[in-house]
Amino acid sequence: xxxxxxxxxxxxxxxxxxxxxxxxxxxxxxxxxxxxxxxxxxxxxxxxxxxxxxxxxxxxxxxxxxxxxxxxxxxxxxxxxxxxxxxxxxxxxxxxxxxxxxxxxxxxxxxxxxxxxxxxxxxxxxxxxxxxxxxxxxxxxxxxxxxxxxxxxxxxxxxxxxxxxxxxxxxxxxxxxxxxxxxxxxxxxxxxxxxxxxxxxxxxxxxxxxxxxxxxxxxxxxxxxxxxxxxxxxxxxxxxxxxxxxxxxx
Amino acid sequence: xxxxxxxxxxxxxxxxxxxxxxxxxxxxxxxxxxxxxxxxxxxxxxxxxxxxxxxxxxxxxxxxxxxxxxxxxxxxxxxxxxxxxxxxxxxxxxxxxxxxxxxxxxxxxxxxxxxxxxxxxxxxxxxxxxxxxxxxxxxxxxxxxxxxxxxxxxxxxxxxxxxxxxxxxxxxxxxxxxxxxxxxxxxxxxxxxxxxxxxxxxxxxxxxxxxxxxxxxxxxxxxxxxxxxxxxxxxxxxxxxxxxxxxxxxxxxxxxxxxxxxxxxxxxxxxxxxxxxxxxxxxxxxxxxxxxxxxxxxxxxxxxxxxxxxxxxxxxxxxxxxxxxxxxxxxxxxxxxxxxxxxxxx
Numbered sequence: 001x002x003x004x005x006x007x008x009x010x011x012x013x014x015x016x017x018x019x020x021x022x023x024x025x026x027x028x029x030x031x032x033x034x035x036x037x038x039x040x041x042x043x044x045x046x047x048x049x050x051x052x053x054x055x056x057x058x059x060x061x062x063x064x065x066x067x068x069x070x071x072x073x074x075x076x077x078x079x080x081x082x083x084x085x086x087x088x089x090x091x092x093x094x095x096x097x098x099x100x101x102x103x104x105x106x107x108x109x110x111x112x113x114x115x116x117x118x119x120x121x122x123x124x125x126x127x128x129x130x131x132x133x134x135x136x137x138x139x140x141x142x143x144x145x146x147x148x149x150x151x152x153x154x155x156x157x158x159x160x161x162x163x164x165x166x167x168x169x170x171x172x173x174x175x176x177x178x179x180x181x182x183x184x185x186x187x188x189x190x191x192x193x194x195x196x197x198x199x200x201x202x203x204x205x206x207x208x209x210x211x212x213x214x215x216x217x218x219x220x221x222x223x224x225x226x227x228x229x230x231x232x233x234x235x236x237x238x239x240x241x242x243x244x245x246x247x248x249x250x
Numbered sequence: 251x252x253x254x255x256x257x258x259x260x261x262x263x264x265x266x267x268x269x270x271x272x273x274x275x276x277x278x279x280x281x282x283x284x285x286x287x288x289x290x291x292x293x294x295x296x297x298x299x300x301x302x303x304x305x306x307x308x309x310x311x312x313x314x315x316x317x318x319x320x321x322x323x324x325x326x327x328x329x330x331x332x333x334x335x336x337x338x339x340x341x342x343x344x345x346x347x348x349x350x351x352x353x354x355x356x357x358x359x360x361x362x363x364x365x366x367x368x369x370x371x372x373x374x375x376x377x378x379x380x381x382x383x384x385x386x387x388x389x390x391x392x393x394x395x396x397x398x399x400x401x402x403x404x405x406x407x408x409x410x411x412x413x414x415x416x417x418x419x420x421x422x423x424x425x426x427x428x429x430x431x432x433x434x435x436x437x438x439x440x441x442x443x444x445x446x447x448x449x450x451x452x453x454x455x456x457x458x459x460x461x462x463x464x465x466x467x468x469x470x471x472x473x474x475x476x477x478x479x480x481x482x483x484x485x486x487x488x489x490x491x492x493x494x495x496x497x498x499x500x501x502x503x504x505x506x507x508x509x510x511x512x513x514x515x516x517x518x519x520x521x522x523x524x525x526x527x528x529x530x531x532x533x534x535x536x537x538x539x540x541x542x543x544x545x546x547x548x549x550x551x552x553x554x555x556x557x558x559x560x561x562x563x564x565x566x567x568x569x570x571x572x573x574x575x576x577x578x579x580x581x582x583x584x585x586x587x588x589x590x591x592x593x594x595x596x
Binding site for chain 1: 280281283284289291309310314319320485486487488489490491492495496507509510511512513521522524527528529532543576578579
């Protein structure tokens with residue numbers, strides 16, 4: 001099958017999970033109406049959620065999860081050496097995600113709280129890009145399957161793809177939503193990367209910023225807006241650091 | 251213009267008749283905001299009771315029933331070495347009722363650009379021609395300045411237009427379709443008393459407006475092009491595009507090409523866009539003519555109050571102030587225009 005005379009590339013892909021919930025990987029096999037074509041457009045070399053085949057002969061690597069242990073760093077380096085294109089998949093891989101919340105705590109206490117006497121080795125949670133070079137980031141908790149499809153189309157057919165330059169508000173408005181600020185809730189929509197079609201605010205609960213900052217986010221004005229509406233700085237900062245996408249910007 | 255009156259029970263009969271025969275979109279209360287203020291949207295309704303004609307303003311304009319936020323312009327399907335194309339214009343008749351004068355004036359302005367100009371849009375025209383419009387008079391809404399931009403009265407662009415006279419509506423008829431529909435219920439010829447009551451009602455409405463000084467605005471804007479006013483307001487802009495989404499007249503858009511996952515289908519998808527978004531004036535080579543917020547905000551106002559004026563001798567803005575209401579940063583036309591009028595002249 002050629003597309004506009006272009007022979008598809010059918011890249012060999014592999015999906016690897018690190019510290020995360022595997023929810024983004026599950027998204028890759030979600031959306032039943034196109035999943036057969038989606039998986040058929042690529043050559044799946046290594047993806048434990050759909051196949052027991054294990055091989056290292058891949059070109060495109062999807063990395064899910066944050067990096068929180070020494071052995072993960074070694075594994076990640078090996079994947080980077082093999083991969084022509086390395087994609088951070090989901091908020092944990094892109095920013096550290098919710099895992100990064102632990103960085104603000106005493107690790108001994110955190111270990112005790114979670115594992116009791118079965119202490120686990122742990123490092124501060126980091127994003128993939130803090131360890132190795134990343135070619136492409138697909139943020140989201142979980143990632144948005146239609147967006148992943150378009151990115152894969154880009155890899156297979158060179159169909160151009162650009163992340164939208166607008167924040168979440170734009171697509172929220174396109175669905176006749178009453179602004180959740182108007183209903184007295186906090187929402188990170190004005191400063192968060194759009195493209196997800198705003199499922200959270202459309203569903204009536206404010207945006208938590210899982211896709212990280214929008215292009216040129218106006219945090220200063222956003223903080224003033226939130227202050228004026230009498231949200232506490234504690235609440236605002238907790239919201240902004242929840243997925244750690246705004247790390248270093250606050 | 252032809253006028254009739256319609257008793258309230260007969261009006262209900264008229265609406266029931268329409269509800270029984272076609273899709274009806276009308277203002278409907280969808281809840282209250284945090285301050286207990288009712289929120290209204292133009293939505294499809296099935297029952298007369300769902301309609302709230304006493305509404306002050308809808309959050310969104312009626313624009314999206316003519317210019318949907320997203321619209322498939324053309325689809326194609328590849329089969330062997332050939333391909334077929336499909337283009338769909340929305341032709342199903344629809345009734346849009348309860349529009350205030352600002353929203354009808356907005357449609358008239360869109361007509362000039364999308365139906366009468368050199369590049370008419372069949373997508374827009376098919377929706378416009380197949381929509382039956384019933385307007386209604388109302389007292390000025392909070393923050394609105396429609397009178398100052400001449401959008402508080404409307405003489406065409408609708409089928410029927412109602413003015414509430416207490417026990418009855420005074421009905422202006424502006425199309426043969428409107429006349430034929432009205433004749434299906436017991437509409438009465440107007441009497442001298444009806445005319446008197448109608449004119450008084452109009453005067454009562456007109457007296458409630460607080461005028462905004464729009465005098466000489468296009469020239470003033472040219473002179474104030476480098477004004478601090480733009481910096482002051484522009485630095486607040488979140489560049490989220492909410493203002494243009496709720497605006498009844500903003501019509502800018504982008505077109506995106508989509509391919510189905512099996513590679514056999516493609517589509518051109520139009521999305522209404524906003525001149526306040528970061529990449530609105532981005533071009534090849536990574537250049538952006540309007541890279542900063544204040545420039546983008548300024549050009550939105552220039553298009554509304556100066557550029558459109560040059561081409562069509564009227565502003566594009568209809569003074570509904572929906573953009574001002576929706577803006578989290580509080581950017582609103584009345585205050586910006588007031589600031590421009592009072593700023594020290596250069």
